[in-house]
Amino acid sequence: MVLHDRSSTAGALLGVVAIVFLVGQQLSVLFGLLNFMSVLVDHSGADAWILSGNVRNVDAGNLISGRYLDRVIGLAEVAWAEPVLIGNGLFRTPDGSFESVRVVGVRRPRLTGGPWAFAQADERALLDLESVTVDRLDLKKLGQPWPGTVTEIGERRVRVGAVTEGARGFQGTLVFASLDKVKDIAKTPPGRYSAILVRFQPGTDAAVALARMRRILPECSVYSTAELSALTRRYYFTQTGIGGSFGFSTLIGVLIGVVIISLTLYASVLGRARDFAVMRAIGGRRWDVAVVVISQTLIITVTGLFVGFLLLATLLNATGRSAIPCYFPSYVPPILAAVTAGVSLLGSMIALRQALRAEPAAVFH
Amino acid sequence: MATLRLERIARDFSDGRQVRRVLFPTTLELMPGQLTVMAGPSGSGKTTLLSIIGLVLRPSEGKMFLDAREVSALSDDQAAALRLQQYGFVFQQPMLIEGLTVRENVLLALGVQGRRPPKAVVRKADELLAALGLAETGHLQPRVLSGGMKQRVSIARALIKDPAILLCDEPTSALDAESGQVVMKILKRIATEQNRVVIVVSHDARVFPYADRLIKLENGKVVSDTTEHYTSSNATEP
Numbered sequence: 001m002v003l004h005d006r007s008s009t010a011g012a013l014l015g016v017v018a019i020v021f022l023v024g025q026q027l028s029v030l031f032g033l034l035n036f037m038s039v040l041v042d043h044s045g046a047d048a049w050i051l052s053g054n055v056r057n058v059d060a061g062n063l064i065s066g067r068y069l070d071r072v073i074g075l076a077e078v079a080w081a082e083p084v085l086i087g088n089g090l091f092r093t094p095d096g097s098f099e100s101v102r103v104v105g106v107r108r109p110r111l112t113g114g115p116w117a118f119a120q121a122d123e124r125a126l127l128d129l130e131s132v133t134v135d136r137l138d139l140k141k142l143g144q145p146w147p148g149t150v151t152e153i154g155e156r157r158v159r160v161g162a163v164t165e166g167a168r169g170f171q172g173t174l175v176f177a178s179l180d181k182v183k184d185i186a187k188t189p190p191g192r193y194s195a196i197l198v199r200f201q202p203g204t205d206a207a208v209a210l211a212r213m214r215r216i217l218p219e220c221s222v223y224s225t226a227e228l229s230a231l232t233r234r235y236y237f238t239q240t241g242i243g244g245s246f247g248f249s250t251l252i253g254v255l256i257g258v259v260i261i262s263l264t265l266y267a268s269v270l271g272r273a274r275d276f277a278v279m280r281a282i283g284g285r286r287w288d289v290a291v292v293v294i295s296q297t298l299i300i301t302v303t304g305l306f307v308g309f310l311l312l313a314t315l316l317n318a319t320g321r322s323a324i325p326c327y328f329p330s331y332v333p334p335i336l337a338a339v340t341a342g343v344s345l346l347g348s349m350i351a352l353r354q355a356l357r358a359e360p361a362a363v364f365h
Numbered sequence: 366m367a368t369l370r371l372e373r374i375a376r377d378f379s380d381g382r383q384v385r386r387v388l389f390p391t392t393l394e395l396m397p398g399q400l401t402v403m404a405g406p407s408g409s410g411k412t413t414l415l416s417i418i419g420l421v422l423r424p425s426e427g428k429m430f431l432d433a434r435e436v437s438a439l440s441d442d443q444a445a446a447l448r449l450q451q452y453g454f455v456f457q458q459p460m461l462i463e464g465l466t467v468r469e470n471v472l473l474a475l476g477v478q479g480r481r482p483p484k485a486v487v488r489k490a491d492e493l494l495a496a497l498g499l500a501e502t503g504h505l506q507p508r509v510l511s512g513g514m515k516q517r518v519s520i521a522r523a524l525i526k527d528p529a530i531l532l533c534d535e536p537t538s539a540l541d542a543e544s545g546q547v548v549m550k551i552l553k554r555i556a557t558e559q560n561r562v563v564i565v566v567s568h569d570a571r572v573f574p575y576a577d578r579l580i581k582l583e584n585g586k587v588v589s590d591t592t593e594h595y596t597s598s599n600a601t602e603p
Contacts, residue, residue, distance in 0.1 A: 278460045281421055282522070283449025284477040285442050291479060360421035360448075363456050364412045364534045364566075 008271070009300060011264030015347065016304025017311065019257030019340045023250050024312040027332060030246045032325025036170040037236045038229040040104065043116040043167075046082075046197035048210060049228045051221045057235040058228055059086075059171055063192040064220060071216055072198055077209035079201045082112035083193035085179055087186025089154035093143035101142075101173045103132075103153060105182025112197050115176045117165040121147050125161025132158045132177040135167045137323045142173070153177075154185035168325075170236060254343055261347030265297065269351040276358035286356050293355045297348040301341050308340070309333065369395040369418060369530065369562055374427035374437070376413050388413045388585045390427060397529070400556040400563045400575055405582035407568070412534065414582070415566045419452060419532045420444040431530075449478060453523030455552075457535035459515035461507040461522075467494065468503035471521045486525070493521045497551060513544025520551060530562040531555060537569055549575045 035042070041049065041058050050072065052062035072081045085105035090098040106114040111123050119136040125147070126133065132153065134145055145151060149160045153175065167174045183190070200209050206224060213222045223231065237243040269276070276289050312328075319326050373390040388410040395401055395418075403411045416422035417429065420436060421444075429437040436447060448454075453474070461470045471490040475482045482490075491503050497517040507515055516536060523531055533552060537545035549565075553575045556563035565572060573579060581589040 274460060275462045278456075278462065279473075279477055280445065281419070281448065281454055281456075282474050282477055283445050283452070285445045287442075288478050360445075361416045363454070363460060364416050364419070364421070 008264050008268030012261050012268075012297070012300045012344075012347075013304045013307070015257045015260030015264065016301050016340060016344055017308040018260060019254055019343060020305055020308025020336065021311050021315075022253030022256065023340075024308065024328070024332075024336055025315060026246055026250050026253060027336070028312070028316055028326040028328045029324070030242070031327040031329060031332070033170065033242065034233050034237070035327050036168055036325055038232045039167065039169055040086075040113065040174075041225055041229045041232060044084075044113045044197055044225060045116075045199070046112060046225055047200045047206060048198040048213065049223050049225060050081075050196040050198065050213065050217060051194070051223070051228075053219050053221055055221045055231075056239075057232040058195070059169075059232070060235075061194060061221070063188060063194060064196065066191040066193055068217055068220060069193075069196055072196065072213060075209070075212060075216070077200050077204040077212065079199045080110070080112075081196050081198045082107050082110055083179065084113040084195045084197055085182045085186070085188060086194040087154075087182055087188060089156075089175075089185045091142055091173070091175065092152040094145075094151075095143060099142055099173065101153060101175045102169055102171055103175045103177055103182045103185050105177055105179040105186075107179045112199075113195075115162070115164040115167050117167070119163040119165045121162035123162070126176060126178055128159070128161060129178055129180060130157060130159045131161030132175050132181070133162045133164045133167070134160055134175055135164045135173065137168060138173045139163065154187075156181070156185050158185075168323075254339075257340075258343055258347045261297075261344055262350050265293075265348050265351035266354060268296075269293065269355045273354070273358055274362070276355050277360055277362040280358055280360035281363045289355050289358060290352060293348060293352045294345070297344055297351075298341075301344040304344070305337050305340060309337075368397065368432055369393075370430040371395075371418070372428045372430070374414070374417055374424045374429060376410075376417060376422065377425040386585060388417070388424075391587055392427075393580070393587070393590075395562050395564065397562050398557060398560045399577040400553050400565065401578040401580060402572055402576035403564060403566045403580045403582060404568055404573070408584075409582040410585040411566045411568075411582050413585075415532055415534055415564065418530075418564065419454065420448050445478075449474075449526070451529045453526065453528035453531040455516070455519050455523050455531070455533040455536045457538055459507070459512075459519040459539075461515055461518055463507060465507075466503065467499070467505050467507060467510070467518050470507060470518060471503075471525050474522045474525050490521065490525055493524055494518070497521055498547075511544075513540050513547065516540055516544065516548055517551070520548065524555065528561065531564070533563070533565045535567050535569070536565060537567065537572055542571065545569070545571060 050068060052064050055061040069081050072078050087103050089101055089103050091101045092098055108127055111126055114123055114126060115133050125131045134142055145160045147160050147162060210222055210224055279289055316326055316328055371391060371393045373392055375390045376388040377384045377386050405411045417424050424437050428435055468490050472482045475486060494503055497520060499514060499517055536548055549572050552563055555561055578592045580587055
């Protein structure tokens with residue numbers, strides 16, 4: 001039936017592919033954006049972050065005193081602590097225009113909180129006081145500032161020393177520099193930082209260490225890296241409309257798929273009402289009719305999942321290194337496949353209901 | 366072989382406002398080895414009677430027995446199981462399932478409840494098709510066959526499970542005279558040589574000469590039931 005009734009099969013297949021592709025694409029953009037939101041936290045290499053009190057996300061903290069560094073370094077559980085300073089500046093491009101950038105200052109020589117992947121040169125470039133990094137995806141926007149290019153950020157002279165890979169923040173272009181250079185660019189008061197990053201000694205109970213840090217720094221927010229990442233993502237997801245927007249578009253994708261699947265399978269069953277009546281007359285039970293309809297749906301679903309994921313993989317591969325945010329965690333495809341299968345079966349329910357109405361007596365006319 | 370016994374079987378239909386009796390109490394005994402033709406004009410109740418005999422319609426009154434077992438009040442699934450085991454159907458239109466090959470259509474009669482037919486049965490399907498003059502058609506799609514060939518496939522589908530009872534609803538009405546005669550000869554042979562209950566519903570006088578028993582219905586009532594040899598002026602002897 002699946003092969004014979006090609007138009008219905010193609011229609012239902014389109015519905016399944018639409019769900020997988022549209023929803024998958026939406027989810028990949030959402031997860032890509034979620035990655036952007038917490039990119040600094042996720043790649044910091046720290047176990048804990050200390051920020052100003054009552055922060056709602058990593059980007060919205062006040063400056064904190066550098067004296068807190070001395071307090072946490074004194075703890076037995078702490079292997080090291082490093083300050084990070086985040087500010088904003090205007091990057092001068094070769095044509096004289098400006099681009100707003102977010103400058104992240106990291107302390108030499110450890111460079112904790114700094115860039116983690118490079119397209120050109122490496123982190124040693126930041127050992128130079130004037131050096132900054134730009135991201136590969138921002139090169140065009142910034143006027144192709146390849147390593148060696150001298151320009152200004154916040155009216156301060158900088159030299160591009162390296163090109164990073166995948167260092168993009170939710171709030172814009174990320175430029176890494178030394179702590180002193182960012183102080184100069186952002187004109188922050190001396191001895192104050194955006195955050196302090198902490199690494200625990202090996203074998204330390206993180207919960208115990210975090211509790212101790214919270215006790216000695218009651219005026220600060222102390223989070224594990226995972227907690228801060230989740231907090232930041234949750235904040236942007238719920239407070240910026242991204243969650244609602246993606247939820248709605250995902251729902252639309254699912255609805256479009258369900259409607260296509262329902263209508264095509266229903267039309268297919270209507271066209272085959274006589275066949276189902278014959279099945280019943282020659283000894284088929286309602287259950288056997290249901291098995292035919294559900295099997296047909298499952299065959300179409302499995303084929304649609306294969307085609308849909310193939311198209312999605314092609315899209316993700318094509319956009320993976322582009323400026324379009326896209327990321328697909330490995331746990332998502334099985335969930336998406338299961339949801340699509342469920343939705344397809346749901347879409348086949350109207351068709352199934354119609355098929356089960358086939359009366360064996362209808363064959364005698 | 367099975368014997369069918371109907372005791373005061375009647376059937377009413379309701380259109381929601383009024384109840385209409387389409388089959389009045391009818392008592393019959395249908396024996397194996399006979400080709401029984403039920404004849405009558407449209408609305409005479411012959412198709413209703415065939416549907417009740419075929420367990421696809423429940424009677425409003427009366428009882429039906431297959432051998433000693435009452436079968437007029439079976440559940441849907443019980444009736445389906447009995448149809449699968451004991452009944453073969455040949456419909457007015459061949460009603461073959463497009464998308465399945467001729468062989469698959471024949472085997473569907475056995476596999477309709479999901480069981481995969483054994484290889485011996487597949488061989489039997491091919492032998493049956495050959496016996497009905499359809500050798501080498503097993504792999505074809507039904508759409509490439511003529512009307513007569515399709516009807517013979519539907520006979521093969523009915524016979525593949527060796528049914529005790531073969532019910533045929535106007536099996537020749539969609540066929541030309543020559544194909545119709547071929548089909549009727551096959552049905553006659555099945556009744557007499559294989560000792561089955563074969564019931565043919567028809568208002569086509571050309572099938573009457575093949576009847577061992579001719580039951581005529583009018584307005585929901587049996588008006589004649591004869592086992593005399595019947596001939597019509599325009600029919601040839603079987």
